[in-house]
Amino acid sequence: MRVIDCPRFGPPSIVSIVDRPIPAPRSGQVLIRVIASTVTTADARIRAMKMPSPAFAVLGRVAIGFRGPRVHVLGTELAGIIHAVADDVTSFSVGDRVVALTGVRFGxxxxxxxxxxxxxIVRIPDRLSFEDAVALPFGSNTAIHxxxxxxRLQRGERILIIGGxxxxxxxxxQFAHHLGAHVTATARPHNAELVRSLGADATIDHSAVDPLAAARPYDVILDTVGVTTFARARHAMTPTGRFVPVVATFREFxxxxxxxxxxxxxxxxxDSKTALAEVMSLAEKGALRPVIGHRFDMHQIADAYALVDSGRKLGTAILRIST
Ligand SMILES: NC(=O)c1ccc[n+]([C@@H]2O[C@H](COP(=O)([O-])OP(=O)(O)OC[C@H]3O[C@@H](n4cnc5c(N)ncnc54)[C@H](OP(=O)(O)O)[C@@H]3O)[C@@H](O)[C@H]2O)c1
Known part of the structure; x- marks a missing residue:
């Protein structure tokens, strides 16, 4: 089988497609034929060993590997078809359409x-394609958590999402809207309509305006990019507002x-099974919908990584593995 091999930490060109034996499912395991995966900021961080702070990079090397990832094949989520099951597995059958998270084990x-x-691993709802299903978990799990x-965002609270x-x-x-909050999100003008269609009540063009300059106080400020600090954000928050940095350094912790x-x-x-099942359930109800900004074939993996490294990705970047 073909895999994308990341032998050392480095630029997008460090990865290549290599052949490996197809694994045999051991006791308790299923073998999934992968149709689609994603290239996420988590994959790009590990590939480059680029962490939010130097101290995290030291911890990262201890946990992940010193010169390169100990697990050479990255990728944290996949959608595909159950190809084989071990004799003792009863929860899945050959042919089931599933979405799965490999999480910190990658692969x-x-x-x-x-x-x-x-x-x-959970079954994909009928209304979702493989690409739709795999596009959801990384962002949705994070947003829900x-x-x-x-x-603990409440109905009626005002939230600013930096990096919408x-x-x-x-x-x-989408999830803040689902919870009943009033949502303001940053988006460049060409993406403003999309973000409104997802449930934003207002958008701010971060390329032209400082999102924290708005006079309106927010109950919650979620920074998905890592571009602000509590010291700056607190001036745009209510006296009891919460600053929620998704990209936290030691200072934020x-x-x-x-x-x-x-x-x-x-x-x-x-990346639990329960969390994944909830995301699929919310997608089935229409409360979460995938936003696929980019699609790449396996041989375009370096281009996919270059896009993620640029910080300009829109929604999810799909990696097509097979048809
Ligand atoms: N703590 C956790 O458990 C956890 C979990 C998941 C992810 N994360 C971290 O969360 C971060 C975000 O992940 P992601 O996958 O959502 O990233 P992403 O998809 O790569 O985010 C790219 C988006 O950020 C926007 N952006 C870039 N600079 C901006 C700025 N200055 N102001 C506003 N928007 C800006 C871009 O919009 P434009 O192109 O229009 O500028 C682009 O659409 C990553 O650093 C990831 O490591 C943490």
Whole structure:
């Protein structure tokens, strides 16, 4: 089978397509033939070992690898068809359409993936294509975790989403709207209509205006880009407002847990089966819809990484693995 190999940390050109044996499902596992994956900011961070702060880069190398990722095949999410199941697996059958998260184990940039049936694998609702299904989890899991579980965004609250057009941003706009909040999101003019169609009540062109200059105070400011700080954001928040940096450095974690508890909220989104099932359920109801800004074939992986590195990705970048 073909996989995308990342032998060392480096620029987009470091990755290449190589052949590997198709894994055989071990006890408790299913083998998935992958139709589509994604190239996310998580993949790009690991490929380049580019972390939000130098201290995180040290921790990252300890956890991930010193010169390159110990797991050579990146990719955290996939959609495909169950190709084989171990004798002791009863929860899935050959032919099932599924979406799955490999999470920190990576490995989704491959034609076949073997994983435990009890891990984050769920059936794809009939109304979603493979690409639609795989486009949702990364941004949606993050948005749900930060807005509902951490910030406890309430109906009627006013939220500013900085970075409303990235994978996390388009999901955050939709989920904040779903929760009944009044949503303002940043978007360049050519994306403003799209962001409004996702549920934003107002948009701010971040290329022309400082989003924090608005006089209106926000109850929550979600920064999906890492371009502001609590010190700056607090002037645009209500006295009890919460600043929620999705890209947090040690400073934000210190504020969140010591110096500004309750005002700064930081964390890390997970990749559980329950969370994935909830995302698919919300998509089935129409509360979350995929925003696919870009599609790449496997041989275009370097172009996909260059796009993600540019910081100009719109929604999700799909990686087509097979048909
Ligand atoms: N803590 C966690 O658990 C967690 C989970 C997931 C992701 N993350 C992090 O969250 C970050 C965002 O991820 P993502 O996948 O959503 O990124 P992304 O898709 O690459 O975001 C790109 C978008 O950001 C917009 N943008 C760039 N600079 C901006 C600025 N100065 N102001 C407003 N918008 C700007 C771009 O719009 P324009 O092109 O129009 O400028 C583009 O649409 C990443 O750093 C990722 O590592 C953290």
């Amino acid at each position: 989704a940039h491959a034609e076949f993936v073997a994983m435990g049936a009890d891990r984050a 930060f807005l509902r579980d951490l910030a 057009t990235g994978a996390v941003g388009v999901a955050a706009v 210190r504020q969140a847990f010591i110096t500004a508890r309750g005002r700064v909220i930081a964390g890390v989104a997970g």
